[in-house]
Amino acid sequence: MVVAPSTQPHVSGTGSATPTLAVRDLRVSIDSREIIHGIDLTVNKGEVHAILGPNGSGKSTLAYALMGHPRYDVTAGEVELKGEDLLGMSADERSRNGLFLCFQYPTSIPGIQMGNFLRLAMKARFGDAAVKTFRKELTEKLKILKMDDSYMRRYLNEGFSGGEKKKAEILQMALLKPEIAIMDETDSGLDVDAFKVVADGVNAMRGPDIGFVVITHYNRMLEYIKPDFVHVLIGGKIVKSGGPELAVAVDQNGYQPILEEVRAQGIEVELMEEAGATYAREEPTDREHDPFRSHGLTGL
Amino acid sequence: MTTALDAPAAPASLRTAGLTAEASRAIGEWRDDPAWVREWRAAGWAAWQTIPMPTATTEGWRRTPLSIIDVDQVHAVAAPAVPVRRVADLPEVVRALMGTGASHASTVVQSNGTTVLAELSDEARESGVVVCDIHEAFHRYPDLVREHLGTLVPARWQPGMPSNAGKFEALNAAFFTGGLFVYVPNGVEVSLPVRALNWHADTDAGFFPRSLIIVGENARLAFLEEYASVAAPEGGHPVFGSAVVEVFVKDGGRLDYTTIQDWSLSTAGFVTQRTTLGNNAYCNWVSVSLGGMYTRGTAEVILKGKGTKADMLGLAFGEGTQVFDFHTLxxxxxAFTDSDQLYKTAMRERSRLVYEGLINIRPGSYGSNGYQANRNLLLDDTAKADSIPMLEISDNDVRCTHGSSVGPIDKTHVYYLMTRGLPRADAERLVVQGFFEPVIERIASEDLKERVRAAVDAKIGGKGA
Incomplete structure (x- = not known):
């Protein structure tokens, strides 16, 4: 594998022996087609890493692969979460060990009440004791996210607007207190007000106990959630890493200068459709997509 | 208040009789039915004799395994059940089915063709509500009963009536014992549900209850009925029977109707329920099927009056080799009638579902909406579901949709829940529970909601019924 100097994984400055999340030479395929061609990434608690990239660069694929989606095959490389082999864990084990993915297109599940679901998720992560403090914590988080208590009686994401779905994702993240949170294009589909609420919710969680991987293709997100480190992902590779100034450069000049710079170093970068994102979009479960929609029952 | 329960014990000769003309006649004598009922019963016997037994090539019966039933082995009348004065005196098995009974003040328990307990709330009694054994109603409310009985589900099938054959409905007419008469006078709203339990405890005799429910003009009722049965002896003939319910909701009336079939897994039974709605009447009908080795459920709603609306919801959960055979109309x-149907089933192991549902928009039904959806989860590769939604439209300016789906549990849903820390088994359980929840939440009783949730939960874990 050819790795240009500019693609070296960023070594974070905490100096701790075991990084919270360590991704080494990760390769990911969907339906035997390789999308991620070797990624290195190290994220520690207390850090916010932004991953920027054009559509189709493999950002969502990286997110899904880390969260153990069965359709994404990791063909090479290793990932450690707090020193433990992440790739050997099922999705639920990853979650219980402190990894969280804030989905770009959260699934709607009719029939499962939000409140009941959150209580079960809390119990899975923290054990029976969490059920006792659940109500109090929930009330607190709902307030931060400007969400009404009535959400708890609604079905999971069912009939939620784009903004409501994203808020619900942040709510889950706030309750489950992950050590590493991956946010996949959380800014997409949000109006300005909802966007601010979501960003405030994330900022309220920032601190020494959590590391973020913020995936986005707009700088807007990063104006509200200031990253410590910025990585540019193009063609399934991290082609450049740096500080917040890198995001500003991308915002002003686009990806073309970076592409040219990388290609000048003799590194092959191909642009492609982002299969992962396409896959996620293929699965509408909302009632509005149901061809058998009725005035009440039939969409359920 | 306890009503009269003094049905005399059946004569000994009836106890061993098969399904014969003589037995049919003798039941009318034993129950002291008036002459017109006896004539009507005789018409039922004649129809049972003349209507050919459906076969594997009969329309609507092609997927029905009738070979498991041998009517020659079925006795006409069950062993007498003992009437009691209080719920606490009921047999343990019946009390377990009753639950706490907290949310329904009126309770009727029928067993082996007779009423063993009838308690009516003060509220219901004072407002003129009637809940009693159908045979008692023949004498106490002869005009009301005669005007309605057999007009929706006749003893002899009439040409043009909306059903497939009427064979087993005729059998019910010939041998019916027990069943309920429920009447809510015009303008009366009953706040607490009326709960009826039909417990069949005789493995040799058939069960043939026949009920008549009348909700008066602008009246309101929540009616919860449940069918349960004893297990057949190992290797013996299945417990067998055919139940009929005729339901009338008059102009402006509202009925919340929940029916639960929780027979033993060695019971083969037929339930035919037909509801007719007067002008601007509404019916919220939830049908839950849990037990039975073979269940044929015929659920039909007739939107007869203008501006009527009916919601029909169904839930079935199969395991082992259970067969559910549903026919809805x-x-x-x-004009301006609305119907909305949602039937949801889950089948495990080698269980099987047949669903045939028809929306019939007759001439004159302009401005109407008819919707129909049948969703089936197959939890094992060996389970099977055949879904046949049908439309017949004979007027303009109507809106109809129908659709069905058969497939495994949604992996996307399971994955999403797993990413929140739920182990796979828990995630799958939650998805199946959630699948049924839109049906369960329409049951008009918190007790029964919990009971159905628990039953579904037990079936998911493979320890149901």
């Missing part, structure tokens, strides 16, 4: 006979 949304019969729009008037």
């Amino acid at each position: 949304q019969d729009h006979q008037s």
Whole structure:
């Protein structure tokens, strides 16, 4: 594998022996087609890493692969979460060990009440004791996210607007207190007000106990959630890493200068459709997509 | 208040009789039915004799395994059940089915063709509500009963009536014992549900209850009925029977109707329920099927009056080799009528579902909406579901949709829940529970909601029924 100097994984400055999340030479395929061609990434608690990239660069694929989606095959490389082999864990084990993915297109599940679901998720992560403090914590988080208590009686994401779905994702993240949170294009589909609420919710969680991987293709997100480190992902590779100034450069000049710079170093970068994102979009479960929609029952 | 329960014990000769003309006649004598009922019963016997037994090539019966039933082995009348004065005196098995009974003040328990307990709330009694054994109603409310009985589900099938054959409905007419008469006078709203339990405890005799429910004009009722049965002896003939319910909701009336079939897994039974709605009447009908080795459920709603609306919800959960054979009809006979149906089933192991649902928009039903959806989860590769939604439209300016789906549990849903820390088994359980929840939440009783949730939960874990 050819790795240009500019693609070296960023070594974070905490100096701790075991990084919270360590991704080494990760390769990911969907339906035997390789999308991620070797990624290195190290994220520690207390850090916010932004991953920027054009559509189709493999950002969502990286997110899904880390969260153990069965359709994404990791063909090479290793990932450690707090020193433990992440790739050997099922999705639920990853979650219980402190990894969280804030989905770009959260699934709607009719029939499962939000409140009941959150209580079960809390119990899975923290054990029976969490059920006792659940109500109090929930009330607190709902307030931060400007969400009404009535959400708890609604079905999971069912009939939620784009903004409501994203808020619900942040709510889950706030309750489950992950050590590493991956946010996949959380800014997409949000109006300005909802966007601010979501960003405030994330900022309220920032601190020494959590590391973020913020995936986005707009700088807007990063104006509200200031990253410590910025990585540019193009063609399934991290082609450049740096500080917040890198995001500003991308915002002003686009990806073309970076592409040219990388290609000048003799590194092959191909642009492609982002299969992962396409896959996620293929699965509408909302009632509005149901061809058998009725005035009440039939969409359920 | 306890009503009269003094049905005399059946004569000994009836106890060993098969399904014969003589037995049919003798039941009318034993129950002291009036002459017109006896004539009607005789018409039922004649129809049972003349209507050919459906076969594997009969329309609507092609997927029905009738070979498991041998009517020659079935006795006409069950062993007498003992009437009691209080719920606490009921047999343990019946009390377990009753639950706490907290949310329904009126309770009727029928067993082996007779009423063993009838308690009516003060509220219901004072407002003129009637809940009693159908045979008692023949004498106490002869005009009301005669005007309605057999008009929706006749003893002898009439040409043009909306059903497939009427064979087992005729059998019910010939041998019916027990069943309920429920009447809510015009303008009366009953706040607490009326709960009826039909417990069949005789493995040799058939069960043939026949009920008549009348909700008066602008009246309101929540009616919860449940069918349960004893297990057949190992290797013996299945417990067998055919139940009929005729339901009338008069102009402006509202009925919340929940029916639960929780027979033993060695019971083969037929349930035919037909509801007719007067002008601007509404019916919220939830049908839950849990037990039975073979269940044929015929659920039909006739939107007879203008502006009527009916919601029909169904839930079935199969395991082992259970077969559920559902036939539904949304019969729009008037303008501006709305029907909305949602049947949801889950089948495990080698269980099997057949669903045939028809929306019939008759001439004159302009401005009507008919919707129909049948969703089936197959939890094992060996389970099977055949879903046949049908539409027949004979007027303009109507809106109809129908659709069905058969497939495994949604992996996307399971994955999403797993990413929140739920182990796979828990995630799958939650998805199946959630699948049924839109049906369960329409049951008009918190007790029964919990009971159905628990039953579904037990079936998911493979320890149901």
